[in-house]
Amino acid sequence: xAAISVQNLFKIFGKNPEKAFPLIEAGKSKDExxxxxxxxxxxxxxxxxxxxxxxxxxxxLSGSGKSTVLxxxxxxxxxxxxxxxxxxxNITEVSKDRLLELRRKRMSMVFQNFGLFPHRTVANNVxxxxxxxxMPKEERRKKAYEALExxxxxxxxxxxxxxxxxxxxxxxxxxxxxxxDPEILLxxxxxxxxxxxxxxxxQDELLELQAEVNKTVVFITHDLDEALKIxxxxxIMKDGYVVQVxxxxxxxxxxxxxxxxxxxxNVDRTKVITxxxxxxxxxxxxxxxxxxxxxxxxxxxxxxxxxxxxxxxxRLRGVVTIDDAIKLxxxxxxxxxxxxxxDIESASPQTPINQLLxxxxxxxxxxxxxxxxxxxxxxxxxxxILAELNENGNNAASDQxxxxxxxx
Ligand SMILES: Nc1ncnc2c1ncn2[C@@H]1O[C@H](COP(=O)(O)OP(=O)(O)OP(=O)(O)O)[C@@H](O)[C@H]1O
Ligand SMILES: [Mg+2]
Numbered sequence: 175x176a177a178i179s180v181q182n183l184f185k186i187f188g189k190n191p192e193k194a195f196p197l198i199e200a201g202k203s204k205d206e207x208x209x210x211x212x213x214x215x216x217x218x219x220x221x222x223x224x225x226x227x228x229x230x231x232x233x234x235l236s237g238s239g240k241s242t243v244l245x246x247x248x249x250x251x252x253x254x255x256x257x258x259x260x261x262x263x264n265i266t267e268v269s270k271d272r273l274l275e276l277r278r279k280r281m282s283m284v285f286q287n288f289g290l291f292p293h294r295t296v297a298n299n300v301x302x303x304x305x306x307x308x309m310p311k312e313e314r315r316k317k318a319y320e321a322l323e324x325x326x327x328x329x330x331x332x333x334x335x336x337x338x339x340x341x342x343x344x345x346x347x348x349x350x351x352x353x354x355d356p357e358i359l360l361x362x363x364x365x366x367x368x369x370x371x372x373x374x375x376x377q378d379e380l381l382e383l384q385a386e387v388n389k390t391v392v393f394i395t396h397d398l399d400e401a402l403k404i405x406x407x408x409x410i411m412k413d414g415y416v417v418q419v420x421x422x423x424x425x426x427x428x429x430x431x432x433x434x435x436x437x438x439x440n441v442d443r444t445k446v447i448t449x450x451x452x453x454x455x456x457x458x459x460x461x462x463x464x465x466x467x468x469x470x471x472x473x474x475x476x477x478x479x480x481x482x483x484x485x486x487x488x489r490l491r492g493v494v495t496i497d498d499a500i501k502l503x504x505x506x507x508x509x510x511x512x513x514x515x516x517d518i519e520s521a522s523p524q525t526p527i528n529q530l531l532x533x534x535x536x537x538x539x540x541x542x543x544x545x546x547x548x549x550x551x552x553x554x555x556x557x558x559i560l561a562e563l564n565e566n567g568n569n570a571a572s573d574q575x576x577x578x579x580x581x582x
Pocket of ligand 2 (some may be wrong): 240242
């Protein structure tokens with residue numbers, strides 16, 4: 175079951191939201207609808223599902239509806255129309271009391287401006303939600319200290335927020351959100367107020383923390399690099415619409431429209447596109463089953479001069495060349511182990527292209543792509559990597575069309 179499922183969600187801001195619907199149906203734009211009815215479209219027919227324990231990023235330009243979507247998820251904003259389910263609970267229909275309970279127990283929010291109480295200590299800030307929920311003092315203290323330790327703030331529990339740096343204050347915000355052990359973390363531009371280096375650190379820490387706590391995270395940003403780094407999947411919003419949902423690779427390799435294209439054109443694709451996306455099937459033979467005759471026949475059939483050798487569990491053992499195989503056969507021998515070359519370059523399916531390139535330059539044979547069990551998944555050759563790099567270069571070049579200076 176999806177952790178969160180959003181169906182045909184609309185949010186119309188203004189006095190007469192109903193007036194906007196016929197115009198939406200007539201295909202009028204957000205600006206036209208504002209002109210004609212005075213209503214602002216916050217969300218326009220958004221549907222998407224967020225998987226359990228997924229890092230789901232929502233991105234888009236300012237005003238595209240990101241915060242509105244996030245705030246509908248816990249009904250800090252009331253949707254105008256549509257359904258939102260958290261697990262199997264339709265939260266658009268629950269009572270006020272149940273809603274408060276949901277906000278306290280199942281989901282927590284981390285805000286851009288940290289939202290800390292300046293007069294409370296760090297620990298008191300973290301235990302605030304638990305206090306409201308009526309948890310006894312000792313117990314909530316303990317949970318606050320544990321949450322602070324998780325975010326690397328052990329020792330700072332009794333300080334005031336003002337004594338902490340921006341990055342540390344946001345860690346307090348994160349600890350507070352984690353303290354009640356929610357299923358879902360809602361993070362609205364949580365790192366946008368931090369300076370770039372601290373921000374990059376916080377992104378790394380969030381990924382590490384996520385590996386440990388395994389929450390469903392909905393993370394808003396308008397920074398594409400942040401989205402690509404953090405997101406398992408990314409939803410891109412424009413004028414209240416969700417224009418595309420996909421993995422970082424899907425969005426980079428297959429942008430749904432010009433708006434998404436404009437977003438991704440300056441991205442260094444080589445950092446995001448992985449071996450998995452560009453690998454092809456490897457010619458293979460299996461030892462000890464296959465001998466030189468089979469090896470030669472297979473290589474001749476597909477027109478290659480080397481083949482990859484795997485064992486009976488499909489674990490990569492090495493490569494053999496057609497010349498060596500012919501010689502082995504002429505010598506009347508059968509055991510391919512004798513001519514097996516084991517010194518070959520390999521990489522995991524998740525290796526980004528920019529890390530494959532140095533290997534490809536060194537490698538005599540295409541790089542073997544193997545998983546944790548050493549199973550051969552495919553191969554990537556130098557030409558494929560170079561073609562991808564070129565494509566990236568072309569994308570970047572389209573941005574620099576100012577005339578070049580001629581005075582030197
Ligand atoms: N309370 C409100 N009343 C009226 N209009 C609103 C309200 N909140 C948001 N809007 C409008 O809804 C649209 C979506 O706003 P939202 O805040 O969700 O955008 P956003 O994508 O989060 O932008 P940003 O990146 O600037 O935070 C905008 O056109 C905005 O003007
Ligand atoms: Mg916003």
